[in-house]
Amino acid sequence: MNNIKEIVVVSGKGGTGKTSVVGALASLLTNRVAADCDVDAANLHMILNPVVIEEKAFIGGKKATIDLSRCTGCGTCREVCRFQAISEGYVVDHRQCEGCGACYFLCPAGVVDFSSSYAGSCYICRDKYSAPLVYAELLPGEENSGKLVAMVRNEARSLAEKSGTPLVIVDGPPGIGCPVISSMTGVHVAVVVTEPTISGVHDLERIIDLAQFFKCKTAVVVNKGDVNPDYCKRIEEYSTTKGCTFLGVIPYEPRITEAQIRATTILDVAPDSPTSEIIRVIHKKLLTILEEL
Ligand code: SF4
Ligand code: SF4
Numbered sequence: 001m002n003n004i005k006e007i008v009v010v011s012g013k014g015g016t017g018k019t020s021v022v023g024a025l026a027s028l029l030t031n032r033v034a035a036d037c038d039v040d041a042a043n044l045h046m047i048l049n050p051v052v053i054e055e056k057a058f059i060g061g062k063k064a065t066i067d068l069s070r071c072t073g074c075g076t077c078r079e080v081c082r083f084q085a086i087s088e089g090y091v092v093d094h095r096q097c098e099g100c101g102a103c104y105f106l107c108p109a110g111v112v113d114f115s116s117s118y119a120g121s122c123y124i125c126r127d128k129y130s131a132p133l134v135y136a137e138l139l140p141g142e143e144n145s146g147k148l149v150a151m152v153r154n155e156a157r158s159l160a161e162k163s164g165t166p167l168v169i170v171d172g173p174p175g176i177g178c179p180v181i182s183s184m185t186g187v188h189v190a191v192v193v194t195e196p197t198i199s200g201v202h203d204l205e206r207i208i209d210l211a212q213f214f215k216c217k218t219a220v221v222v223n224k225g226d227v228n229p230d231y232c233k234r235i236e237e238y239s240t241t242k243g244c245t246f247l248g249v250i251p252y253e254p255r256i257t258e259a260q261i262r263a264t265t266i267l268d269v270a271p272d273s274p275t276s277e278i279i280r281v282i283h284k285k286l287l288t289i290l291e292e293l
Contacts, residue, residue, distance in 0.1 A: 004160045005290050006153075006187040010172040010180060010211070011194060012203020014041070017223040018193040020256055021279070022171040023047035024265040027129055028283040032167040034127065035156035036135035037149045037183040039120070044171045046263050050125030050133045058151060060119025060142050062099045064092045070111040077103035077112065095141030122151050124159065132159045146178035153183065167290070176206050181214075188293055190216040191247065191286070193223055196231030204235060208242050217289060218244040221282060225249030245289060247282045250275055 009025075011018045019036075022044060026034045036044035064085070066077065071090050078086045081103055085096035092103075094117075104114035120138040127133040134156045136148050156168045170187065173179040184190060190211035194204040204220065211218045220239040225232045232249050239246045253275035259266045267276050 004157060004166060004168060005189070005293060006157075006168045006170060007189045007191060007286065007290075008037075008170040008172045008183050008187045008216070009191045009193060010184065010207055011174050011192065012176065012207045013199070014174040016174075016193045016195050016200070017250075017256065018174070019044050019047065019171055020259070020266065021191075021193050021221060021223065021250070021282075022169065024267050024276075024279045025283055025286070026127075026131070026169055027265050027267055028280065029167060029169060030131075031165055032169050033132040033134070033156045033160045033163075033165050034169050034171070035152050036133070036171045037152050037179065038171055038173045039136045039138050039145050039148045039152065039179065040173065042135045042137055045123075045125065045127075045133060045135050047260075047265060048127035048129070048133050049263055050123075050127040052123050052125050054124040056122045056124070056151075056155070057118050058120040058122055058136065058138070058148050059116045060139075060147075062101065062114050062116050063094050063097045064099075064101070064103050065113045065115075066090050066092055066103075066107075067111040067113065070109060072109050074108060076106055076108060080106050120148055122148070122155055124155060132156070132163065132165070134159065145173070146182040149173065149179045149182040176210050180207075180210070184211060184214050184216060186214075187216055189219060189286070189289055190214075191219045191221060192244075193221045194235060195224055196222055196228035196235060198231075201231065201235060201238070204238070208239070208244060212242070217293070218242070219247050219286070219289060220244050221247045222249045224252040226251045245285065247285050248278050250278050250282075 119142040172183040
């Protein structure tokens with residue numbers, strides 16, 4: 001199946017309520033694969049409550065390991081390590097090791113192993129809506145989160161292809177760095193969740209520019225919009241000027257916290273609330289965007 005559509009939901013920074021929005025939309029999208037690409041702090045699975053079907057190892061970048069049984073204690077490795085990753089007892093702290101390889105190349109006894117190692121896991125799951133979910137967890141201190149994002153997206157696409165599912169919805173990482181770029185390249189629609197604050201507007205500008213650089217159709221949602229209606233208006237006007245679809249304003253909803261504690265969406269906790277109403281409107285608008293692609 002080569003006409004699979006991908007939506008990524010992003011925000012310029014963490015804490016905008018992005019994952020709550022993704023969880024609610026995923027519960028309404030009946031024929032989809034969900035993918036959590038926020039691999040440094042994955043939490044979509046806490047809302048979608050999945051059963052893990054398969055765990056796949058993520059092999060990260062190279063790290064040094066010293067064979068202490070053969071180490072002569074000459075100290076060369078500690079002298080050349082610019083990252084203070086090697087202890088006085090010649091044990092490498094993998095959280096500090098940047099994988100430069102200097103100790104490996106300069107150890108006179110040739111006792112430094114320098115190879116790729118397990119750096120996290122990618123989980124293939126079935127969620128509580130009986131739909132596929134892929135998420136991943138990176139070990140603390142590990143890098144290459146952009147590479148793990150690519151693995152999550154590839155697994156999600158592969159599941160969609162095998163099952164004939166037409167849509168993948170991705171919970172993207174916050175920010176505008178390498179993991180976000182990895183989650184955004186090649187997707188059809190980028191939905192930006194922002195807040196009505198000065199920093200929210202600033203982050204929105206940067207992430208819209210990034211999405212449009214990658215030629216994604218871009219749509220904007222303001223969360224907690226009733227906190228500052230003036231900024232909502234500014235965001236709506238700015239989004240329209242930039243050619244984005246303005247999907248709507250989600251009001252501040254105190255029962256979101258209850259939904260998070262109960263590991264579900266606001267649609268389950270307060271189905272008749274204004275927040276649930278606007279999420280259903282956003283869902284319909286997204287379907288329209290997808291039909292027009
Ligand atoms: S690979 Fe580089 S950073 Fe890692 S321990 Fe060796 S010298 Fe230090
Ligand atoms: S350079 Fe090699 S032999 Fe020397 S202390 Fe380091 S690991 Fe041991």
